[in-house]
Amino acid sequence: MTIEVSSLRKEFSSPSGTITAVDGIDFSIDEGDFFTFVGPSGCGKTTTLRCIAGLETPTSGSIRFDGEDMTGKPAHKRNLAMMFQNIALYPHMKVKENISYPLKVRNVPKQERYENAEEAADIMQIRELLEKYPGELSGGQQQRAALARTIVHEPEAFLMDEPLSDLDAKLKVEIRKEIQRVHDRVEKPTIYVTHDQEEAMTMSDRIAVFNDGGIEQIGTPDELYQRPTNRFVANFIGNPSMNFFDGTVDRASGETVVVSVDGRDVELRVVDSTAVGVGDEVTVGVRPEDVRLDRNDGDLEGEITLIERIGKQMLATIEGPQGEVRVTLPADNAYEKGEVIRLSIETRATHLFDSGSNDVVTRGPDV
Amino acid sequence: MSIRNDIGQKWSSVKQRTVDKPWNPLTHLSHQGRSRGWNLLLNALLVLLLFVVIFPIFWMVSTALRPTDMIYNVPQTLLPQAFSVENFVNTFEGTNFPTYFTNSMILSVGVVGVTTSMSTLAGYGLTRIDIPHKKTFARIILFGYMFPQILLAIPMFIFWSRIGLINSHLGLILAVTATALPFGIWLMWKFFQNVPISLEESAQMAGASPFRAFYEIALPMAKPGVIAVAIFSYATAWGAYTIPRIIMPTSENWPLTVGIHMFTIQKQTLWGEVMAASVMMVIPAFIFVFALQKYLLEGFEVGGQM
Incomplete structure (x- = not known):
């Protein structure tokens, strides 16, 4: 099935007036796509999902499944499956009744639906829990049961509303794998x-980055990471997040742009220098792995205020006149907190944003 | 160091108490090591209270089981000197007890049925549908519950007589329902607030219609509330006196409460019949509450697992 959303708009009325949760968004999802909505809380991603689910009625715009208009169709007639943040297993039913509930509403005989529930439970490796009540299960087991319930009736699409956000880090990874396994199975x-960009980056075929009721960019994880179209996406995607320096264009010719950041000239290689003009206010974006530290040599200067371990590498935070800069370092570096240090930017790996619109204007050849 | 430890222990004991169990003045006092005198005093108070509650019931049963001619003996003994079912036979054969009993049953069944179903639907609607001024509505409902019944009964008599509902079972059921409904609605409202809406949404995503999601998911989860409302409305109906006294003028329509009272204000007070009828009146109430109590507790267990 394909899902097509066009000009979707959703308003809620509140005592203090109308709130626009989603404001004119468009996208389409192909058969078999793992498509992720990512963004900060309150950005409209859950509202959009609930419109697709049929749990909310859009104020305007349309939702089509395989070309057929579903906009006004109630949730129970859309043949979808949904996982909720709070799991939403029915506490008064045994696990097997929970899993087979979608079949019960489809009038499948008891015997057959329990057999199907057993199959789904086998896939999720929770067969021994079928006779228990949800309250007797651990968090991870509950998620497995909820996942089993989504696959039992062969839905046309799966909707997942932050299903992992209440789980601890280890369980998250485990259930994440299960979700992907289910996705690969059913096509x-x-x-x-999710609000977690890392989750989005590891699981998705394509991602829509939401912000303030709209979509900032849609693309594959690589596209979003390497070619963000605006500063919001550049900042949101990637951890530790990108550094930004405000500056003014001094010179632009050929493949070179010279930006003056806090009075110091920084020379950058870009794919298209005609996109900027001398005197333009720009923001230079550079990822923490593309900033070099040196004790003597570099364009910018600052003091190391923090060094912390992030997995295999270390992350240094440097305070300077140009603002705070995050730099990744190998674990065996010799730098110490409190040192005054010089920074240089990997000139071929920067993104240039217009300081007014925050849209990307050009970028380095090696981003 | 010892001071710190001391404080730490006190803190942890306070924390434990608040986290583990509700605060109970009796255990609290004994845990804190108050004097034995306190405990004795409290226990004495409890025995006294228990006596005040239990003795009338005991006396009722004891009197009902005496032969009629021994009821007025002075001095009276606590236990009957001879047992007899004479009073019960007289109540059945010599009074309108069977009629009153039937009337009380009709009233109770009607009130329990109407109150439980209406409270459930209203409580559900109040939590699931966006109704303007919901809070004001709730306050007004509870305010209505605070009125003394006699204040409601008089205007009700006027209305009911205009629309021909005086002396009718339907009229009485509606009138008593009106006194039981506010609390019922309020209780169900509170219960449905604790049923997460995502459970019904999940049922709808599974393919259930909104009504089915209510019936199969929300309603079973609010079952302890439904049963609490049933018990409460039964108690209201079975014990209703003021309203039936006023809007059921004819004696063949009286429920037990009014009927038994009338035993005492005829030419003489028929204490034997009053007590026997009272005992028989208590039995259905006891059975009803006892039967439902099991489900009430079961419901709380399920709720506790959420």
Whole structure:
């Protein structure tokens, strides 16, 4: 099934007036896509999902499944499956009744639906829990049961509303794998909502980055990481996040742009220098792995205020006149907190944003 | 160091108490090592209270089981000197007890049925549908519950007589329902607030219609509330006196409460019949509450697992 959303708009009325949660968004999802909505809380991603689910009625715009208009169709007639943040297993039913509930509403005989529940439970490796009540299960087991419930009736698409946000880090990884396994098995579109960009980056075929009721950019994880179209996406995607320096264009010719950052000239290689003009206010974006530290040599200067371990590498935070800069370092570096140090930017790996619109204007050849 | 430890222990004991169990004045006092005198005093108070509650019931049963001619003996003994079912036979054969009993049953079944179903639907609607001024509505409902019944009964008599509901079972059921409904609605409202809406949404995503999601998911989860409302409305109906006294003028329509009272204000007070009828009146109430109590507790267990 394909899902097509066009000009979707959703307003809520509140005592203090109308709130626009989603404002005119468009996208389409192909058969078998793992499509993720990512963005900060309150950006409209869950509202959009709920419109697709049929749990909310859009104020305007349309939702089509395989070309057929579903906008006004109630949730129970859309043949979708949804996982909720709070798991939403029915506490008064045994696990097997929970898993087979979608079949019960489809009037499948008891015997047959329990057999199907057993199959789904086998896939999720929770067969021994079928006779228990949800309250007797651990968090991870509950998620497995909820996942089993989504696959039992062969839905046209899977909708997942932050299903992992209440789990601890280890369980998250485990259930994440299960979700992907289910997705690969059924080859139906999955829409996954999360505020965690890392989750989005590791699981998705394509990602829509939401902000303030709209979509900032849609693309594959690589596209979003390497070619963000605006500063919001550049900042949101990637951890530790990108550094930004405000500056003014001094010179622009050929493949070179010279930006004056806090009175110091920084020379950058870009793919298209005609996109900027002398005197333009720009923001230079550079990822923490593309900044070099040196005790003597570099364009910018600052003091190391923090060194912390992030997995295999270390992350140094440097305070200077140009603002705070995050730099990744190998674990065996010799730098110490409190040192005054010089910084240089990897000139071929920067993104240049217009300081007014925050849209990207050009970028280095090696981003 | 010892001071720190001391404080730490006190803190942890306070924390434990607040986290583990509700605060109970009796255990609290004994845990804190108050004097034995306190405990004795409290226990004495409890025995006294228990006596005040239990003795009338005991006396009721004891009197009902005496032969009629021994009821007025002075001095009276605590336990009957001879047992007899004479009073019960007289109540059945010599009074309108069977009629009153039937009337009370009709009233109770009607009130329990109407109150439980209406409270459930109203409570559900209040939590699931966006109704303007919901809070004001709730306050007004509870305010209505605070009125003394006699204040409601008089205007009700006027209305009911205009629309021909005086002396009718339907009229009485509606009138008593009106006194039980506010609390019922309020209780169900609170219960449905604790049923997460995502459970019904999840059922709808599974393919259930909104009504089915209510019926199969929300309603079973609010079952302890439904049963609490049933018990409460039964108690209201079975014990209703003021309203039936006023809007059921004819004696063949009286429920037990009014009927038994009338035993005492005829030419003489038929204490034997009053007590026997009272005992028989208590039995259905006891059975009803006892039967439902099991489900009430079961419901709380399920709720506790959420």
